Amino acid sequence: NAGVTQTPKFRILKIGQSMTLQCAQDMNHNYMYWYRQDPGMGLKLIYYSVGAGITDKGEVPNGYNVSRSTTEDFPLRLELAAPSQTSVYFCASSYSKGLRPDTQYFGPGTRLTVL
Amino acid sequence: DAKTTQPPSMDCAEGRAANLPCNHSTISGNEYVYWYRQIHSQGPQYIIHGLKNNETNEMASLIITEDRKSSTLILPHATLRDTAVYYCIVSLPYNQGGKLIFGQGTELSVKP
Numbered sequence: 001n002a003g004v005t006q007t008p009k010f011r012i013l014k015i016g017q018s019m020t021l022q023c024a025q026d027m028n029h030n031y032m033y034w035y036r037q038d039p040g041m042g043l044k045l046i047y048y049s050v051g052a053g054i055t056d057k058g059e060v061p062n063g064y065n066v067s068r069s070t071t072e073d074f075p076l077r078l079e080l081a082a083p084s085q086t087s088v089y090f091c092a093s094s095y096s097k098g099l100r101p102d103t104q105y106f107g108p109g110t111r112l113t114v115l
Numbered sequence: 116d117a118k119t120t121q122p123p124s125m126d127c128a129e130g131r132a133a134n135l136p137c138n139h140s141t142i143s144g145n146e147y148v149y150w151y152r153q154i155h156s157q158g159p160q161y162i163i164h165g166l167k168n169n170e171t172n173e174m175a176s177l178i179i180t181e182d183r184k185s186s187t188l189i190l191p192h193a194t195l196r197d198t199a200v201y202y203c204i205v206s207l208p209y210n211q212g213g214k215l216i217f218g219q220g221t222e223l224s225v226k227p
Contacts, residue, residue, distance in 0.1 A: 031210075042216075042218050050210070058214070094209070096210045101166075106159045107158050
């Protein structure tokens with residue numbers, strides 16, 4: 001199992017550009033998540049998905065869009081990049097059912113700089 | 116806002132047990148206690164979770180007080196590779212409306 005993979009590892013964008021951060025998992029997890037982490041801070045949830053075709057906002061969704069057309073993939077789209085979106089982005093997945101606990105598995109992250 | 120309180124930093128000698136405390140005085144009955152860690156620049160790594168009972172796995176032990184208002188993560192023989200930020204998180208499962216909220220965590224430095 002590759003687990004959770006993310007591409008690209010690094011990216012520099014100019015203000016106003018757009019891009020898509022890719023995330024894929026091969027563990028057949030139903031839940032997937034996008035977080036951002038600013039320097040010296042904890043992770044903040046951007047969006048999450050409970051299954052193909054279903055997404056919901058997290059704490060900091062403004063400036064981002066997501067889609068989930070398959071169980072495996074959960075891309076994050078940045079439209080009109082702004083310096084405030086400079087951050088490290090982590091994708092995660094988990095299997096959630098009933099009252100069982102969620103243990104999330106994280107990808108290696110994408111380091112994004114907007115200049 | 117994070118529902119847990121952790122010391123910002125701790126030191127531990129290599130080979131010794133590292134005991135990381137966490138207060139979660141407002142925990143509710145169905146909320147789990149999770150521990151994750153983040154080694155510099157990497158994605159967070161799940162360590163262990165518990166509900167009411169103490170738990171142990173190959174990485175660590177989790178001791179939860181009887182009133183569930185606090186817990187301690189124990190790394191029995193800390194190595195230099197255990198240097199990381201450790202996050203204590205209290206949450207319902209996602210499908211019950213829970214969210215993992217990562218606070219500032221405890222920065223553990225394991226020293227030779």
